[in-house]
Amino acid sequence: FFFKFFYGYVIFLSFSKCDKYRKGIIDGSACSSLCDKETLYMGRCLSTLPNNQVEDGDALGEVAHYELGEEPEPRREAPVFDKPTRGTSVEKFREMVFNHLKSKLGEQANLASLVSQILSVADGNRDGRVSLPEARSTWALLQMDEVLLGLLLQDRGHTPRLLGYCGDLYMTERIPYGPLYGLSLPWPLASWVPSGVQRTVDQWFTPSWPRKAKISMGLLELVEDVFHGTYGSFLICDVAAARFGYTDRHELRLTDTRAVVPEDEFRRAMRALRCETDADCVYGTDCRTSCDPSERRCREEPVQPNLAKACGALKDYLLRGAPAAMREELERQLYACMALKGNAGQMNMEHSLILNNLKALLWRQISHTKDS
Incomplete structure (x- = not known):
């Protein structure tokens, strides 16, 4: 496995994510493993991109190895987990997601089915409902174009599978060989x-x-x-x-x-x-x-x-x-x-x-x- 996360270093990010999780601000399918059970943890930094960090992750003893990323880019500010607001219904959240997808993809006949797919992913604990912390985390993830496009291409097997998330941190399937050819030099x-x-x-x-x-x-x-x-x-x-x-x-x-x-x-x-x-x-x-x-x-x-x-x-x-x-x-x-x-x-x-x-x-x- 590997973690991709944004806006900070490993120790700070792990602490801040777990702090927000315990306060009920964010939630997700990886939060419990990362913050409660401690069966997932961050490893060494594998990218030099401050706003697109890639971390070596360990799950139940399995260790992954990666190469360094590319040249640094300017850091962006961390998102505020304030949307949707308290009292927002699931239907209103569905409408928010639909309008966001429409703004990104234009008028498409299958947007409603994509919204349903995303709401299924948002239900991190698989209890049949999307809680406010899960909705806020999903909304933060959807602001990242790479997450949205990863979900769009995932059903055809073109991108690494999304395995879990916690707030705006997400975990994907490890791809052992990269780049397509040659050596990835620091x-x-x-x-x-x-x-x-x-x-x-x-x-x-x-x-x-x-x-x-x-x-x-x-x-x-x-x-x-x-x-x-x-x-x-x-x-x-x-x-x-x-x-x-x-x-x-x-x-x-x-x-x-x-x-x-x-x-x-x-x-x-x-x-x-x-x-x-x-x-x-x-x-x-x-x-x-x-x-x-x-x-x-x-x-x-x-x-x-x-x-x-x-x-x-x-x-x-x-x-x-x-x-x-x-x-x-x-x-x-x-x-x-x-x-x-x-x-x-x-x-x-x-x-x-x-x-x-x-x-x-x-x-x-x-x-x-x-x-x-």
Whole structure:
């Protein structure tokens, strides 16, 4: 297991969470184990991000090992657990959650079922009702986009499973292998290693080719599922290897859901962005639009769909060690995929054809192996 938590160090955070729990301010499925039974406890710090701390957690003697995170970011203030207010009914809380999801995801037909799923998670002690401390904790968690998006993608197995929470601290399934390939260097060292050298070294630390193909299939399936998915379309705005990991069964997991943004939110952000050149129209790391010179505002349409960016991330990874009999065809398909332009919604047929052909090519190579 590992803990992800925000806004403080281990000792301070553990004390403050348990203090709030004992005062009846917060609650959650992990609070009792963390604060009463002491069967869960924090271990060493595994991330240098002050507002996105990752902690080694121990549960009943099982120890997990992680690597350091990335460069520090400014710390944010801790949330105040004051919503919903005392006297709020479950129906009113359901409406609060619904409106929050609507503001994040836009008008979606399945929002009501998502609200029910979240209320089920909120019932941490499984007594059939959501208490005020549980509701306040859930509301605080929902303010974190990565938790919300993790819940959206969880049913398809693309993200680590949420195992428990206490206030705005949450525990997820441990993903043993990450990043997707290469070594995750501590941020002071990483800044001194030239990117070309890093890319070369990265290729030395990868699984066998059939296993790489299976992991790559997982990324292609993630792209497929966030494109016109159950709760709308999403853009993957950072496809760096560090955002992904994989399990013992070589199944891909998106370990940093902050890389994913609802398309509605992306479009709103770009509409509000003033620009002089296309270089001003960037969201995150990999999501770009073009600048409208007449209005000096960024256009809404992304320049590249998720699939093109995913293929770019997989090109060197898949071509290195690929079977000779299919290498030329694989390279051709990857370059055709990387050449995709514009919003995938405008080119459904071409997008689907390239995606299906690439998945079929990989599957033919690994379907008969034990890695499939």
